[in-house]
Structures are given as C-alpha cells and as structure tokens.
Amino acid sequence: MSYSTVAKRYALALFSIAKEQNQLEAIEQELRTVKSVFIQNKELSILLENPKFSTDKKKDMLKEAFSSVSVPVLNTLLLMTDRHREDQVVGVVDAFIELSNEARGIAEAKVYSVRALTEDEKTAISASFAKRIGKQSLRIENVIDENILGGLKVRIGNRIYDGTLAGKLDRLERELVR
Amino acid sequence: MSIKAEEISALIKKQIENYQSEMKVSDVGTVIQIGDGIARAHGLDNVMAGELVEFSNGVMGMAQNLEENNVGIIILGPFKDIREGDEVRRTGRIMEVPVGQELVGRVVNSLGQPVDGLGPIATTRTRPIEGGAPGVMDRKSVHEPLQTGIKAIDALVPIGRGQRELIIGDRQTGKTSVAIDSILNQKDQDMICIYVAIGQKESTVRNAVETLRKHGALDYTIVVTASAASPAPMLFLAPYAGITMGEEFMHSGKHVLVVYDDLSKQASAYRELSLLLRRPPGREAFPGDVFYLHSRLLERAAKLSDAKGGGSITALPFVETQAGDISAYIPTNVISITDGQIFLQSDLFFSGVRPAINAGLSVSRVGGSAQIKAMKKVSGTLRLDLAAYRELEAFAQFGSDLDKATQAKLNRGARTVEVLKQDLNKPLNVEKQVMIFYSLTKGHLDDIPVTDIRRFEGEFLSWLDHNHTELLDHIRTTKGLPEDDAMKAAINEFKKTFVKSE
Numbered sequence: 301m302s303y304s305t306v307a308k309r310y311a312l313a314l315f316s317i318a319k320e321q322n323q324l325e326a327i328e329q330e331l332r333t334v335k336s337v338f339i340q341n342k343e344l345s346i347l348l349e350n351p352k353f354s355t356d357k358k359k360d361m362l363k364e365a366f367s368s369v370s371v372p373v374l375n376t377l378l379l380m381t382d383r384h385r386e387d388q389v390v391g392v393v394d395a396f397i398e399l400s401n402e403a404r405g406i407a408e409a410k411v412y413s414v415r416a417l418t419e420d421e422k423t424a425i426s427a428s429f430a431k432r433i434g435k436q437s438l439r440i441e442n443v444i445d446e447n448i449l450g451g452l453k454v455r456i457g458n459r460i461y462d463g464t465l466a467g468k469l470d471r472l473e474r475e476l477v478r
Numbered sequence: 479m480s481i482k483a484e485e486i487s488a489l490i491k492k493q494i495e496n497y498q499s500e501m502k503v504s505d506v507g508t509v510i511q512i513g514d515g516i517a518r519a520h521g522l523d524n525v526m527a528g529e530l531v532e533f534s535n536g537v538m539g540m541a542q543n544l545e546e547n548n549v550g551i552i553i554l555g556p557f558k559d560i561r562e563g564d565e566v567r568r569t570g571r572i573m574e575v576p577v578g579q580e581l582v583g584r585v586v587n588s589l590g591q592p593v594d595g596l597g598p599i600a601t602t603r604t605r606p607i608e609g610g611a612p613g614v615m616d617r618k619s620v621h622e623p624l625q626t627g628i629k630a631i632d633a634l635v636p637i638g639r640g641q642r643e644l645i646i647g648d649r650q651t652g653k654t655s656v657a658i659d660s661i662l663n664q665k666d667q668d669m670i671c672i673y674v675a676i677g678q679k680e681s682t683v684r685n686a687v688e689t690l691r692k693h694g695a696l697d698y699t700i701v702v703t704a705s706a707a708s709p710a711p712m713l714f715l716a717p718y719a720g721i722t723m724g725e726e727f728m729h730s731g732k733h734v735l736v737v738y739d740d741l742s743k744q745a746s747a748y749r750e751l752s753l754l755l756r757r758p759p760g761r762e763a764f765p766g767d768v769f770y771l772h773s774r775l776l777e778r779a780a781k782l783s784d785a786k787g788g789g790s791i792t793a794l795p796f797v798e799t800q801a802g803d804i805s806a807y808i809p810t811n812v813i814s815i816t817d818g819q820i821f822l823q824s825d826l827f828f829s830g831v832r833p834a835i836n837a838g839l840s841v842s843r844v845g846g847s848a849q850i851k852a853m854k855k856v857s858g859t860l861r862l863d864l865a866a867y868r869e870l871e872a873f874a875q876f877g878s879d880l881d882k883a884t885q886a887k888l889n890r891g892a893r894t895v896e897v898l899k900q901d902l903n904k905p906l907n908v909e910k911q912v913m914i915f916y917s918l919t920k921g922h923l924d925d926i927p928v929t930d931i932r933r934f935e936g937e938f939l940s941w942l943d944h945n946h947t948e949l950l951d952h953i954r955t956t957k958g959l960p961e962d963d964a965m966k967a968a969i970n971e972f973k974k975t976f977v978k979s980e
Contacts, residue, residue, distance in 0.1 A: 304547055455506075458521040463501040471502065476490060 307391030310376065314392070315399045317372045328400050330369045334377070335393040337365075348386035355381060405436040412445045412453040412464070429454055429461070505568040509533070510548060512560050515709045516754040517551045519566045525549055528608060530569045533560050540573060540711065543755050550755040552711040554589065572608065575719045576601035577726035582670065585687055585701040588715040590723075593703065594687075605726055607718040611777035618783040620817075623848040624735065624792050627663030627905020628656060630835045630898040633857040633915060634864075635820050638848025639733050640781025640790035644812055646797045646804060647822030651834050653796050655902055656820070657737040658686060660794065662693045663905035664735060670727045671699040672736045674720035677713050677743030680705045689903065713747035721778050724791045728780070731787035736779065740796035741772060745808045762807045772808075773815050804839075818842035831899060837864045850957040853908060856915040860894065863919075867891020886924075893923050896931035909953035910939045916959070922969045930979050941972050 318327040338344060348358055358381050366374055380386060401407055411417065411425060417440075426438040433456060445453075450465035507521030517539060525531065531539045531551055537560065543550030551566070554573075575590035578601045585594035592599050620638035637643045645653050661671045673690075675683045683703045690696045700723055704716035717738045724734040738744070745768055752765035760766050772795075779793035797812050802823065804813065813819055818841045827834035849857070866887050874880060874888055897918050900906070914935050917923050926934050942950060946968045952960045959965070 458505055458507060458523045460504050460506050461501050462504065467502060472494070475493060 304388065304391055306385060307388045307395045310380065310392045311395030311399060314372060314376050315396055324400055327370060327373060328397060330373050331393045331396055335390055338390050345386060407433060407435045407438055407456050409438040410441050410443055410455040412443045412448055414446060414448060414450060416444060417442050507549065507566045509560060509562055509564045509566060512557065512562055514754050515553050515557055515711060517553055517560060518548045519551055520548050522549045522566060522568060525568055528572050530571050530573055532567045532569055534565045535559050552751055554711050572606050574604040574606050575722050577605045577723050578603050581700045581723055582698060583696050585703060588704045588712040588719045590719060605722045607715065607722045612780045612782060616783055616786050618781050620781050620844045620848050623850060625663055625908050626660040628659055628833055629900055629906060629911050630833055631820060632908060632911055633860055634837050635818060635840045635842040636845035636849045637792065637842060638845045639792050641844055642776050642779045642793040642816040643842060644795050644797060644816040644819035646799060646809060646819050648799055648802055648824045651822040651824050651827045652832060653822055654739055656833055657739060657794055658689055659903060659905050661690065661699060662695050662903060664698065665695060668733065669698060670732055670734045672720045672724050672734065673699060673701045674716050674738045675703040676716045676738065676740060677706050677747065693903065710747040710750045713744055714751060717744055717775050721775060725778065728782060728789035728791045729787065731789045733789060734791045736791055736793050738795040740798050741812060742798045742808050764807060769811050772812055776815050817844045831895060833900060837861060850908060852912045852953050852957060852959045855959055856912055856919055859919055863890055863894050867894065889924055892928050893918060893931055896928055897935065899932060909950040912953050913942060916965055917969050927978055927980055934976060937976065938972050
C-alpha cells in the first residue's frame with residue numbers, strides 16, 4: 301500500500317533506529333498500541349491539531365499519555381508535534397509496519413470468512429498464501445462476514461483472492477446476463 | 479425471434495457445469511476523492527496507464543495519472559453513485575471498442591454502444607482504441623483521389639485517399655456541410671465513412687444523421703457521437719473510437735473517410751480533464767501533451783502499401799477558430815500536423831460564396847498527385863485566375879477606365895467565383911466538374927452574363943447527360959480530357975439552345 305511521502309520518511313528514520321538498537325519487535329508492538337490509541341480516541345488528533353493549544357502543552361500531554369513507550373517512539377511523536385505533522389502519526393505507523401514486515405518476510409492479510417477460523421486453519425492459509433506471494437508467513441486478521449455466504453476471501457495489501465460463494469455467484473450472474 | 483425456455487436452460491446448465499470454481503484474483507484500491515467525473519484512488523498497485531478499472535457499481539474508468547500515493551481515474555459513465563471509500567478493481571484490459579461491418583449504418587457513442595434505438599449491435603471483434611500508427615514501410619504515398627463532389631475543393635485543394643486535410647473556419651461557416659457533402663458523394667465509391675460528432679448538440683447530430691439517411695448515405699456510414707451532454711472523457715475518447723473502427727476496415731483493404739467534427743471541442747474536453755487531474759496547464763491552459771493528443775490521432779490516418787492491402791484512412795479534422803484567428807494554439811498545432819487545410823471564411827459565406835472557401839489560404843500538400851489528369855489540366859490556371867481577380871477587384875472599384883486585359887481578367891474572375899458556388903447537399907461527379915471547368919478556363923463562359931452562370935451550369939450539365947454521355951464516359955473511364963474539337967462542338971451546340979436572361 302502506498303502512504304504519504306512524509307509518513308514514509310518518518311517511518312524509514314524510525315525503522316533504521318529500531319534496527320540499530322535491535323528493537324524491531326518491541327517498537328512495532330508499541331507503535332501498534334499508539335495507532336490503536338489514535339484510532340480509538342478521535343479527540344486526540346483533533347486536540348493535537350488545534351493551533352490554540354501550544355506545542356509545549358501538546359508535548360507535555362503526549363509525554364504523560366505515552367510515558368510507558370520507549371524513547372525512540374516518544375521522541376518521534378514529540379518531533380512530529382514540533383513539525384506540525386500530528387495528522388501523519390497513523391500513516392507513519394502503517395508505513396513502519398510495512399517496512400518491518402518487508403524485513404522479516406511476512407505480510408498482513410485480512411481473511412474474510414463466515415465463521416471464526418481455527419488456529420489450524422489460519423496456519424494452513426498462511427502457509428499456502430505466503431508461498432504464493434513469496435513471503436515466509438502471513439499475519440492473519442480474521443474478519444467475520446455473513447455476506448460472503450461461504451468460502452474464503454483473502455486480502456493481502458491491495459490484492460484480493462476471492463474464493464467466496466457470493467463472488468462466484470456474482471461472476472456467474474454477469475456471464476449469464478451478458 | 480423465438481426464445482425457447484429449454485434451450486436457455488440447457489445453455490445455463492452447460493455454463494454452470496463448465497464454470498471454473500477457481501479463485502478470482504484482483505487488485506483493488508479505494509476511492510479517496512470523487513467529483514467532476516474524476517476519481518482519485520489509493521492503492522491499485524501495478525495499474526497501467528490507460529488501463530480500464532471498474533468501480534463497485536459496475537461503472538468503468540480509465541487510469542490516467544499514476545502518482546506515488548494515488549491514481550487519477552477518468553470515469554466513463556455516470557459517476558453520481560460512486561462514493562468515497564468505494565472499491566476500485568483493476569481489469570487488466572485497456573479500452574477497446576467493437577469494430578466490424580455490423581457497425582455500418584448505426585449511431586454509436588464513444589464506447590461503441592448503440593444510441594440510435596435500433597437494438598444491440600452484433601459485433602464479434604474489438605480493437606484497442608489507442609494503437610500505433612502504421613510505420614514508414616507500411617505506407618505508400620497518396621495517389622488515388624477522394625472526390626468530395628465539391629467543385630471548389632476538388633479543383634483547388636484536391637484531397638487524396640490517405641490524406642489528412644484540415645477544415646478550419648469560424649462557427650457558422652459551413653464546415654459541417656462540407657463534410658456531409660463529402661460523405662454523400664462517396665456513394666458507389668466503395669468507401670466507408672465515419673462521422674465523429676464531438677461536443678455537438680444532439681439536435682445537430684440528429685439533423686446530420688437524417689440528411690445522411692435521406693440521401694442513402696447511412697448505408698456506408700458510422701456515426702460516432704459524444705454530444706455536449708456527455709461527460710468530458712467521452713468527448714476526449716470519441717475521435718479515437720472513430721479511427722479505431724476505421725482501422726479495422728483499412729487493414730482489410732478498404733478505403734475509409736473519417737470526419738472529426740470538431741477537434742477544438744475535443745481539446746477543450748481534454749483540457750478540462752487535465753486540469754481536474756491537476757496536470758500543469760500550459761498555453762491557453764491546455765496541458766503539455768495537447769499536441770500529442772492530436773498528432774497521435776491524425777498519424778493513424780494513412781495510405782497502406784500494397785503489401786498491407788492498400789487500404790486507406792482519409793481524415794478530415796475540423797477546427798473552429800475565433801474571429802478567423804488561425805494563429806491560436808489548437809489551429810496552429812493541427813495545421814502543422816495535417817497535409818493542408820481548407821479555410822472557410824465568414825465574410826465570404828455572408829457575401830453568398832458558398833461553400834465559403836478562401837482559395838488563397840487553402841492548400842493541399844499532397845492532393846495534387848491524386849487528381850485525375852483531366853481535372854489537373856482544367857484546374858491548373860484556376861487558382862491564378864482567382865488570385866489575379868482578388869487583387870484587381872479591390873483596385874478596380876475606384877476607376878472605370880480599365881484596359882481590355884484587366885477587364886477580361888475581372889470578367890473571368892467573376893465567372894470563376896460563380897462557377898465555384900455550389901448548393902447544399904448537391905455533390906457533383908468529377909466528369910461534370912471537368913466539363914464546367916473546361917468551359918470556364920477555355921473562355922466559353924465569357925459571353926454568358928454573370929447572373930446566368932449558375933443556370934447555365936445546371937442546364938449544360940443535364941443537357942450533357944442526355945446528349946453527350948460519351949464525353950462524360952470518356953473522362954470517367956480514361957481519366958483524360960476528350961479531344962478539344964469534340965468538347966468545343968458540344969459546348970457550342972448547347973450555347974445555341976441556351977437563352978440568356980437579358
């Protein structure tokens with residue numbers, strides 16, 4: 301997936317720090333938390349982008365809120381606040397995750413199914429699709445979707461592998477109507 | 479047509495049996511911005527420039543701008559129900575239009591879909607709308623004439639098959655009439671005509687179609703229309719769709735005439751798209767590649783070599799000028815691409831010279847070699863006569879005492895102008911054109927009053943039809959002039975029966 305140029309730059313810088321300090325896993329985990337905080341609290345980004353609120357106060361607030369995260373992550377957040385790039389935080393996290401996935405040879409995948417998948421099924425999917433896209437394994441996020449009727453739909457990045465019953469019926473309909 | 483339920487059921491059963499239950503792999507993106515017929519999508523990795531993409535509601539789009547974070551897409555259809563966040567899917571195809579004989583006689587839009595209410599078109603083949611032009615070795619120099627049936631054009635600015643001749647002029651100077659007349663004259667010439675109406679009023683297109691139908695020209699004509707009500711992408715694509723349909727015929731050895739009415743509207747539509755796609759504007763706010771827009775289109779008109787079947791596409795692009803300004807951006811571009819131009823002038827038009835062709839500014843760079851021998855002989859001095867007349871005309875308005883030579887030149891000029899006038903939708907065979915030009919240039923019309931010239935022409939030509947068909951046949955079959963004596967005798971014979979009006 302492609303992100304804004306700015307987000308990529310910050311993510312790349314943070315990524316090289318993480319690699320130098322051998323903290324790839326830890327920092328990625330922290331960033332995921334940061335992202336979920338930002339996504340769950342919409343008010344946070346509104347507040348951070350408010351010009352009436354001084355930069356120092358924003359930084360104090362961030363320091364307090366993310367007191368538990370490691371120094372590089374916190375510094376990144378503070379730096380972005382200084383540079384008025386608060387709106388890019390989620391983008392930076394996404395870009396970082398992509399970089400680290402790239403480095404470890406794994407990919408994110410969204411698997412749509414009618415019922416929750418078992419661990420065994422997940423590993424099987426991971427094994428077969430990872431080979432297909434030339435990665436070692438997949439990090440699977442299972443989405444329950446009744447509308448697909450049956451089968452599986454796997455989304456890796458911007459590519460969709462559609463093996464659902466709904467999709468097949470759709471295509472059949474098109475062929476018949478034509 | 480009878481439909482049998484069992485047959486359909488059997489068909490469906492077969493399709494279901496053979497239905498591949500394999501997974502469908504597709505690349506998708508997300509619409510992040512939509513409006514003005516343009517969408518921007520995030521994602522869509524590996525999409526190709528010009529590739530067709532499909533929105534979730536089935537509307538197609540064409541990927542135009544490939545940027546780092548997003549793809550600019552022009553939407554080919556209704557864009558009202560596409561929303562931000564919708565899915566866009568790659569199709570892996572580039573845009574194609576249906577081609578083939580089945581299209582002849584139909585009115586279609588830029589996508590090749592029928593708009594004349596005569597039901598679906600059973601075409602079996604398609605062609606990509608963007609394709610390379612024939613190369614150097616595939617071509618042959620233009621040598622066969624394309625008779626437009628318009629005296630002023632066939633004599634002064636002859637057009638050959640495979641030529642690209644620009645028709646340029648202000649609005650309301652009869653550009654469309656020239657094209658329609660040229661199409662009408664292609665009857666029995668084994669030509670396929672394609673009339674591409676870009677940004678015209680639906681009523682105008684309807685009129686043109688009716689004129690063609692009335693004169694039986696729709697039997698060999700395809701009308702491609704992208705009316706003023708269509709979104710800009712359709713206007714931009716219409717000429718490409720038109721020439722693509724023509725190429726199919728050209729490559730099978732046929733001769734095709736394509737009329738683009740008009741390219742300035744296409745350029746405006748392209749400017750609109752480009753500005754909305756945020757491409758940098760240049761002169762007159764046109765994008766940088768507006769020259770390429772027209773050059774790649776007009777380069778596809780060609781005369782193919784014998785090895786390639788010898789087919790041809792003749793292109794008659796139109797450009798509308800503002801107040802006769804041919805040095806504006808689009809006119810200069812298209813003039814430099816084409817092999818000559820026919821310049822229509824509004825003051826000529828209003829002074830009654832119709833078609834209002836300005837003989838001085840109109841040229842044909844290659845058509846001369848495509849004229850038949852007889853026409854070459856009789857039209858050789860025509861241009862000079864006209865030029866001399868125009869020069870003297872202004873001058874002679876002051877004095878009344880003119881020497882004989884000047885008087886003669888003025889007389890001849892006035893008659894030449896008269897002869898070049900022609901009624902709407904009345905194209906004339908080349909042999910008849912030769913006869914009237916012969917009478918003019920050899921001085922046989924000098925003693926006919928100027929006001930009687932057009933009546934003389936009409937009566938003379940119908941008299942020839944009845945009394946001297948051998949002269950007309952001679953010109954048609956040998957392409958050369960009959961003996962001077964025979965011609966002179968025929969003209970004098972007719973003149974004896976002609977009653978002057980004064």
